[in-house]
Amino acid sequence: MTMEKDMDTVEMNETTEAANTDAATELTLTDEELRTLCAERVCPQCPEKAEMEDQRLRLLADMDNTRKRLERDKDEFRKFAxxxxxxxxxxxxxxxxxxxxxxxxxxxxxxxxxxxxxxxxxxxxxxxxxALEPVGELGEEFSPEIHEAVGQEERTDMEPGRVANLLNRGYRLNGRLLRPAMVMVSKAPEA
The missing domain is CATH 1.20.5 (Single alpha-helices involved in coiled-coils or other helix-helix interfaces)
Structure with missing residues (x-):
């Protein structure tokens, strides 16, 4: 009978120790850890969990947008360095x-x-x-986007508004105008 009593005492001590360990664990958890445990196990439909999930998704989206912007900036720098x-x-x-x-x-x-x-x-x-390419050719239509007109020339051999004389060729770098072409633009002769 003493042996049974000793076994009961041992079991009781183990149960008490387990309860004490659980209590000690709960006491050492921070508020953040408790919220995480609550969100994962206790209340999956909890508004706090939904708010945290929404915040997490927003932060992930912000990180993705930042990564994409940095990639665009890096490509832009590489193109125009x-x-x-x-x-x-x-x-x-x-x-x-x-x-x-x-x-x-x-x-x-x-x-x-x-x-x-x-x-x-x-x-x-x-x-x-x-990726440097020339722009501006003799005889093409004048375009203020790629040409800089420095004067006009009376020309009978071409219609008005055309490049009559190419003084300096213009250039584009990766599609962006680096320097406009300096041109003389044709005009109809005065009567």
């Missing part, structure tokens, strides 16, 4: 164009002019690898 350098190189290209435009046509200068032309083409090819 070379803009200033390329703009600084455009006068070199203009000077090569002028050299070809005013080059003598004599046989002695033929190889020199050919070399300048090849240099210009190689330079333009290198710039086009960085």
């Amino acid at each position: 070379t803009e200033k350098v390329l703009a600084d190189l455009l006068p070199v290209l203009d000077n090569l164009d002028l050299a070809l435009k005013h080059a003598p046509t004599s046989a002695e200068c033929k190889n020199f002019v050919l070399g300048v032309d090849m240099t210009r083409k190689a330079f333009l090819d290198a710039l086009s690898k960085h």
Whole structure:
């Protein structure tokens, strides 16, 4: 009988210890931990849980929007990081164009002019690898979006409002206008 009594005492002590451990656990939980436990186990339809879920979804959406914006900014930076350098190189290209435009046509200068032309083409090819493309051609319709008119020319051989003379070629970088083409615009001769 003492053995039974001892067993009952042991069981009672274990139950008491378990109850004490549970009480100690509850006492050491923070308010946030209690809310989490409540939201997960006690009341799944609890308004507090719905509010927390809504807040979590909003934060996830904000993080996703921020990630997308940063990705767009990074792509934009990558596209136009070379803009200033390329703009600084455009006068070199203009000077090569002028050299070809005013080059003598004599046989002695033929190889020199050919070399300048090849240099210009190689330079333009290198710039086009960085998404730089020329805009503005003789005879095309004047567009203030890509042309800068510096004057008008009376022309009988073309209709009014066309590019009569191309003074400086314009350029686009990744679809954005880097520099407009400087042009003279044709106008009808005065009677």
